[in-house]
Amino acid sequence: MDAMRCQVCGHSAVEVGSGRVSWLLTKAVFEATGADSGRTNAPPTCPGCVDDALKQCPMLQDNATLFTMAAAMPAGVLADLYRPGRDLTPVLYGHNVFVPWNSGPAAHHRGALATCQVVHLHGMRAVTG
Ligand SMILES: [Zn+2]
Numbered sequence: 001m002d003a004m005r006c007q008v009c010g011h012s013a014v015e016v017g018s019g020r021v022s023w024l025l026t027k028a029v030f031e032a033t034g035a036d037s038g039r040t041n042a043p044p045t046c047p048g049c050v051d052d053a054l055k056q057c058p059m060l061q062d063n064a065t066l067f068t069m070a071a072a073m074p075a076g077v078l079a080d081l082y083r084p085g086r087d088l089t090p091v092l093y094g095h096n097v098f099v100p101w102n103s104g105p106a107a108h109h110r111g112a113l114a115t116c117q118v119v120h121l122h123g124m125r126a127v128t129g
Pocket residue numbers: 006007008009010011045046047048049
């Protein structure tokens with residue numbers, strides 16, 4: 001996701017000229033943090049693959065919106081959280097918990113097993129028409 005590659009074809013999802021990144025989002029994979037910003041664990045989708053993505057992915061068929069982004073910055077991970085059990089066997093106590101990079105030396109990091117990256121999207125514009 002750091003290279004802004006399309007989740008369907010693997011080519012760049014960055015628009016030549018504007019530098020904006022094409023992204024298909026649903027409520028299930030997006031959390032707004034401002035009027036034009038938010039976090040997601042979904043990778044971008046290039047404009048040429050939007051139709052295929054919508055046809056092939058059942059989750060995207062449920063209210064997907066196409067956006068372009070000015071920037072996407074690493075924000076943290078979704079992780080499963082473990083703590084030592086009685087015999088030091090790891091015990092799961094949190095599933096798909098957002099662990100931000102800027103949380104400092106939080107206790108979550110010690111027992112976190114990351115499952116996917118989360119990026120913070122900035123300068124979001126809905127694509128209409
Ligand atoms: Zn593509």
